[in-house]
Amino acid sequence: MQVIDNIAELRSVRGALQGRIGLVPTMGYLHEGHLSLVRAARAENDAVIATIFINPTQFSAHEDLSTYPRDMPHDLAMLEAEGVNVVFTPTPEMMYPPRYQTYVSVEQVTQGREGATRPEHFRGVTTIVSKLFNLTQPDTAYFGQKDAQQVVVIRQMVRDLNFPLQIFVCPITREHDGLAMSSRNVYLNETERQAATALSRAWQAAGALYEQGTRDPDALRQAAETIIKAEPLAQLDYISLAHANTLEEATAPSNTPLLLSLAAQVGKPRLLDNCLLPLSLNTREGATKTLGIG
Known part of the structure; x- marks a missing residue:
């Protein structure tokens, strides 16, 4: 498994991958819900790219960006055990360099629910996901149903911007008592x-x-x-x-x-x-x- 933390190397490694490519974007601190996405991607593609990036633009000022749980060594060990080929672990400075000013906004389906409570959230999500799609050029991408509105928003973006990929939605993974894993x-x-x-x-x-x-x-x-x-x-x-x-x-x-x-x-x-x-x-x-x- 190759762990890559810069864009130039990612582009080079991606260019060498053959066949069908699956992408699993994550913010890390992985659990069985994330791994269910990885396993689906592994079963249906020739190579799998996972990303670990806690995206600052989808957090509001009052949210838990600084304290969001992190455990990169454990995450990487889990991904390697699942047969992931490439893990991209960029820094915020790499994804949003000085004077960064371009964002992707989806309109109607971002209204209400999470969009009402977290007004800037989906703009951050669609911007980072579009960047990851651009950098990794996947044939398929895997998201969890737990973030159902996010799924709808991303599918709208994919359709509107003509991204040449398929979105698959995997069921919510739950604890033994029904609590959705998070x-x-x-x-x-x-x-x-x-x-x-x-x-x-x-x-x-x-x-x-x-x-x-x-x-x-x-x-x-x-x-x-x-x-x-x-x-x-x-x-x-x-x-x-x-x-x-x-x-x-x-x-x-x-x-x-x-x-x-x-x-x-x-x-x-x-x-x-x-x-x-x-x-x-x-x-x-x-x-x-x-x-x-x-």
């Missing part, structure tokens, strides 16, 4: 860790109603909200029930695929979770076909 889970103490399961219990409650035939958007949102608000340590940020392809909020009963997404503060970390409705869509094939195709 690098930020390390911030939770034991009591908060138990409270954090309210997020998965919330979408499960709404999902159960949906499977029983309920299609009223307000009833489905209310089912999730009731669970979150019953947990004293969880401070609800938002619950969204939107059409999965456009992210337009659902206002009337519908049988088209929906994305139920929610965010809540539990102790220090702000946690995300989501599910697709019907629940049968929460697979790689279902998420890839459904999220952001409108």
Whole structure:
């Protein structure tokens, strides 16, 4: 496995790779969720490039950039064990040199949800992802369903800017009790860790109603909200029930695929979770076909 920390060497090494190339962009502090993306890329490509970069432009001033968890040696060991060919580990100064002034913005699908809470977040995401696509020239790129709105935003960017690659969406990897795996889970103490399961219990409650035939958007949102608000340590940020392809909020009963997404503060970390409705869509094939195709 080659570990590369500069653009010139990356371009040279990328030019020598043969066959189909898969890309897995990460911010490091890897867990099984990240590795599920790597394994999918490894199984479907001739070579895999992973990136580890904590992107400063997607953090707001009040967020945890300086304390975001880091463990580069452990990350590299995990990627090598999974058969990754190349790992790109640039510095912020390399990706955003002095007098840097070019950004990529996607408009409608960045509104609401994470876009409302973190106004500059998606501009940072789309800018760094477009740069990584440009530098690595992949045939395929792999993202997790946990950041569902991000998936929709990136797919919109790929479509609009004619990037010649495919985006695959892998299911959320969960702990044994249903909590979505996240690098930020390390911030939770034991009591908060138990409270954090309210997020998965919330979408499960709404999902159960949906499977029983309920299609009223307000009833489905209310089912999730009731669970979150019953947990004293969880401070609800938002619950969204939107059409999965456009992210337009659902206002009337519908049988088209929906994305139920929610965010809540539990102790220090702000946690995300989501599910697709019907629940049968929460697979790689279902998420890839459904999220952001409108």
